[in-house]
Amino acid sequence: MHANESQEPKSNDDLQQLWQQSIHNESIKLKAGQMILDIKQEVQRIEYIFPSGKWSVDLVLIFMAVRGVVRLFNGIEIGDTNKIIFAVADMIFWSLLAIRQIIVDNKTSHFNENNERGYCRKQLERIRLQIMYMRYLSPFLSTVLTLALLLSMWLDFRVWWALFYCCGIGVIVYMELSNRSLVKEKLLPLRDKLESALQHLNEKA
């Protein structure tokens, strides 16, 4: 295969032969069906944890934010304090998610993924934005939702509703704690890994 193969000493051919003898195709068996299933699950898991910005998602989030504004005006018109509280929380929640989604989209869409550097840079940007979201935006949104629930409970206390709201607050706290461990165990190591890979690719270039 080499351009200058004929001039190379025999010891080099021996090395190639020796190397290729170490592992043969016949000594490895792949269970193709299981492999495809595992890989699809792995890719889906990565997409779920680090969603890529998509215009369809932007539109849904903008729609939800606008719905919050409409509900706020509706609540003010009726004079229902509970409705106003939830409409404000709704509006803040979906608006911030929409803004975040648009930022992710704008910051990651211009990378060329056909080369390794572009791919690494895009993934690194996604991970950094995801870390910022999980560290700062997500706790803020959770606080807004929790305050809305507490305020609503305080204004109109009913035992069953209070129990229901407490469960909601429990879920929010659980999700925030899960996010913290996700950042620590998955996102930060992945960010370091991508930074090292990018540094290596830059040195090579």
Place this chain on the structure above:
Amino acid sequence: MSAFQQPSTSTREADFVRLLEDNKARIMRLCKAYTSSREDREDLFQEIAVQLWKALPSFRGEASVSTWMYRIALNVSLRFSYETKRPKPSKERITWIEETTPHPHDDATRERIEQLQRCIASLPEVERSIMILYLEECSYKEISEITGLTETNVGAKISRIKDKLLGCMQKSEGGV
């Protein structure tokens, strides 16, 4: 391999399985050069497979399949070797690779294979990549495309690394 040039969803799985079936030993040899345990080797194989799967739709046939595959496999291996320097969270074990006993070799050949693997593992990462590509019988042009070095530079580096490797092998043989 021309089927890889225009992958469609219906043939993607078949293309992918064929690619891995044809190249599993090559990938596994590469994995062995970058890892020290069987578990790590299988994890690395899995990671390379995932990246190849993800990259398959964007493969446009601008390079040969083997060049494209080695480029991805080497980058994943280098990333993996950086990652294994820090403690890893526990991961589910994979179940779709079965390594059986390699072809029966006599003791002397087995010993030489182990020496070669040890000597390759002792090379710095970039030199190791170049040497593995050389041992896999990639042409200088292919090695140059994969590593981004010029062909002349590849030739010079290979000659130097080969001397180093042969020296290491002789030293090991002398030590045995």
